[in-house]
Amino acid sequence: DAGVIQSPRHEVTEMGQEVTLRCKPISGHNSLFWYRQTMMRGLELLIYFNNNVPIDDSGMPEDRFSAKMPNASFSTLKIQPSEPRDSAVYFCASSLLFQETQYFGPGTRLLVL
Amino acid sequence: DAKTTQPNSMESNEEEPVHLPCNHSTISGTDYIHWYRQLPSQGPEYVIHGLTSNVNNRMASLAIAEDRKSSTLILHRATLRDAAVYYCILRDGGAGGGADGLTFGKGTHLIIQP
Numbered sequence: 001d002a003g004v005i006q007s008p009r010h011e012v013t014e015m016g017q018e019v020t021l022r023c024k025p026i027s028g029h030n031s032l033f034w035y036r037q038t039m040m041r042g043l044e045l046l047i048y049f050n051n052n053v054p055i056d057d058s059g060m061p062e063d064r065f066s067a068k069m070p071n072a073s074f075s076t077l078k079i080q081p082s083e084p085r086d087s088a089v090y091f092c093a094s095s096l097l098f099q100e101t102q103y104f105g106p107g108t109r110l111l112v113l
Numbered sequence: 114d115a116k117t118t119q120p121n122s123m124e125s126n127e128e129e130p131v132h133l134p135c136n137h138s139t140i141s142g143t144d145y146i147h148w149y150r151q152l153p154s155q156g157p158e159y160v161i162h163g164l165t166s167n168v169n170n171r172m173a174s175l176a177i178a179e180d181r182k183s184s185t186l187i188l189h190r191a192t193l194r195d196a197a198v199y200y201c202i203l204r205d206g207g208a209g210g211g212a213d214g215l216t217f218g219k220g221t222h223l224i225i226q227p
């Protein structure tokens with residue numbers, strides 16, 4: 001089992017540019033979660049999907065952030081335009097619906113200059 | 114999710130048992146107690162969870178107080194690889210429970226001395 005796959009692992013961009021983070025959940029999992037981790041705020045849930053449908057996006061910081069899950073094996077988190085305060089590690093996690101355990105990917109470390 | 118309280122950091126020696134406490138005085142009857150840990154530069158990983166009874170798995174043991182207002186994660190023989198931030202999280206196991214995201218606190222930074 002390859003686990004949750006995230007790409008890119010590292011991203012450096014300039015303020016104002018569009019950033020797209022990608023996630024491939026574990027095959028067969030039907031819940032997908034996006035989290036963000038910073039020193040100041042710790043780990044925060046941004047949005048999650050059940051069966052490809054967004055259920056709760058109340059953690060998305062503002063309209064510059066958007067997430068999609070076009071199919072069961074792929075999700076994107078997009079930031080447009082990016083700002084320096086978006087610099088963080090972004091984690092994707094997946095699980096079976098109503099299963100207790102979430103499996104996290106290795107994260108994408110984003111630096112916005 | 115109900116709030117949990119953990120010490121900011123703890124230190125232990127290698128090959129000794131470690132007891133990581135968590136207080137959750139406002140826990141509800143349907144809240145499960147979950148533990149995740151995050152090794153340096155990695156994503157969080159599941160450790161163990163329980164409702165009322167003590168639980169054991171290959172990674173750790175979870176001891177839950179009779180009134181459920183506190184719990185303790187037990188690493189029976191700590192190794193250097195167990196140095197991580199340990200998070201105690203409550204999740205509602207009622208209708209829809211287990212389908213939503215995790216609410217992480219600050220966790221306990223566990224330091225293992227060789």
